[in-house]
Amino acid sequence: MAKFYGIGVGPGDSSLLTLKAVEVLNKIDILYTPEAEKDGGSLALSIAKPHFNEALEIKYRHFPMSFNKAEKEAKWESVAKEVIEDVKEGKDVGFITLGDPMIYSTYVYIMEKLISEIQVETIPGISSFSNIASSQNLPLVMDTEPLIILPCTADEEIIDDAMQKYSCLVLMKVYKKFGMIREKIEKYGLIDHAVLVSNSSQGTEKVYTDLRDINSEEKISYFSTILINKEYMHKAKVNH
Amino acid sequence: MAKFYGIGVGPGDSSLLTLKAVEVLNKIDILYTPEAEKDGGSLALSIAKPHFNEALEIKYRHFPMSFNKAEKEAKWESVAKEVIEDVKEGKDVGFITLGDPMIYSTYVYIMEKLISEIQVETIPGISSFSNIASSQNLPLVMDTEPLIILPCTADEEIIDDAMQKYSCLVLMKVYKKFGMIREKIEKYGLIDHAVLVSNSSQGTEKVYTDLRDINSEEKISYFSTILINKEYMHKAKVNH
Known part of the structure; x- marks a missing residue:
């Protein structure tokens, strides 16, 4: 059939x-x-x-x-x-x-x-976030930890709450919301726990292990994802 | 090398x-x-x-x-x-x-x-949750919706908060926590929005579109996941 x-x-x-x-x-x-x-x-x-x-x-x-x-x-x-x-x-x-x-x-x-x-x-x-985690050798969640996947187009209140509450966040649809999101990441002291990857596994892939390196004038690709991990990020960054 | x-x-x-x-x-x-x-x-x-x-x-x-x-x-x-x-x-x-x-x-x-x-x-x-969603033709998230993945072994406070706050939840590691989790699902009026799948894509796969059908004495497989979706569940259940 x-x-x-x-x-x-x-x-x-x-x-x-x-x-x-x-x-x-x-x-x-x-x-x-x-x-x-x-x-x-x-x-x-x-x-x-x-x-x-x-x-x-x-x-x-x-x-x-x-x-x-x-x-x-x-x-x-x-x-x-x-x-x-x-x-x-x-x-x-x-x-x-x-x-x-x-x-x-x-x-x-x-x-x-x-x-x-x-x-x-x-x-x-x-999913792109799963490929980013693997290609960066970055664990997302272990044991009893929750994983939250949030589009950056979600209500800011939801984003604020999640950034404070959870140890691992996947932020999708970054695109035009990058400025706002980076501000929040700085505000909650998460900048050293964040990595941004554009066009994961494509020929044009870009990895930013330090979000401070991104010029605010730079056009962020439509296919960009930020991973924030309060527990495991350090090793991934060192290893990169 | x-x-x-x-x-x-x-x-x-x-x-x-x-x-x-x-x-x-x-x-x-x-x-x-x-x-x-x-x-x-x-x-x-x-x-x-x-x-x-x-x-x-x-x-x-x-x-x-x-x-x-x-x-x-x-x-x-x-x-x-x-x-x-x-x-x-x-x-x-x-x-x-x-x-x-x-x-x-x-x-x-x-x-x-x-x-x-x-x-x-x-x-x-x-991931098992991704395969369950596809094989049940059950959308997880669209547009600005957040997706939260929670082990049932997480603090109950975190589970309660997430059940009230988010429209889509993936509950992993159900196993011995099934009784507690089903009680919460009932408490928050989500029983008609929940599906449980054990051993997804394995020969022994079991799908429960109604969690009330599970005998509390029944041993839930170690590889069981519950999807809760407040938005899209009805169609998936009808279609099953």
Whole structure:
């Protein structure tokens, strides 16, 4: 029976796909992919490309980044209809997404529109924060420690509370919030416990072990993540 | 130059290894692995086994589960010494660990003893919570939502606070804490937003979409995780 597959392709390096993701890319007939750069559409495509089968049909669809909710909704709705038709005609259809499909991915918008109509299988992927921790040899959590993953676009109150309360924080979607976030990191005395990595595992990866080194005029990549660890950061920094 | 590799093998299904993990398993000369069942030693071994090269030498070492810190420390120290010798003799050495190496893995104990002596490369893995979310088609977080990962062995105060404050919680290490955790889940009105999965992606996987169905006498597997999502759970439950 034909299915729709949501495929997490990891943070950037094509070798960070799972065997299962590769197997699915090998068998699907059609791949839907967003064009928008900011959504990671073209990046996800370049990561998955080495694993495409020769007969794969790629359908590029435009998902507007506009803040007009109705416009976005209509767009996803129309792509979902196309997908449902394809699957009902017996085609295996895929959708690729950066990192993990269930962590801050627009994949969820399309998945929710399909789930009552056709069979949906989601394949997990390596998240950027998990790859950053491993590539920096930086432990995130041990024993009874909580781990909090926060987008820098969250309410400031939530960020303040988390910075004071938890020993390990993953701050995602840094981008234009860098100035505000660095101020808070300084305020809570965490600057020596923080590392920022942009474009993890991509050719353009940048690692900042000292956030003070970042010029406030510098444009921070859209794919930047800050790890803060009050317990283990020292060793990672020394080792780097 | 010879290296030490820490390899995340994911939650159970051998197809959830990354290509990179498989490549490393193919090239290492020696693999160190704990024997203890509870540490997931034998489970990690069975996951990785299909990807072993024929010449691979496996060194089983016993890591006592005792709460005697000095005894444990001495054991890890002696294994670390062996690893350093092997790598200095030009052997590529690996250590496999369930899920992701930087999230609640004893891998960190050995990594920290090696990092100043030899080259260490850590390969990320799919965490059980990420696989549970995908296999249940259950979104974890979107937009500005925080995600908190909590071991059920954390202070109860921290668990209470998180259950009230966040819309998405991952509760790990459920095991003997199940009774206490279910009480809290009921108390905060979250029982209809919770799902428990044991042994995710293993042959023995069990999914409980209603935590009320679990007999309090039932022995909960060591590898059990509860996902709570105040926003998206309904669809996942209906779809199951």
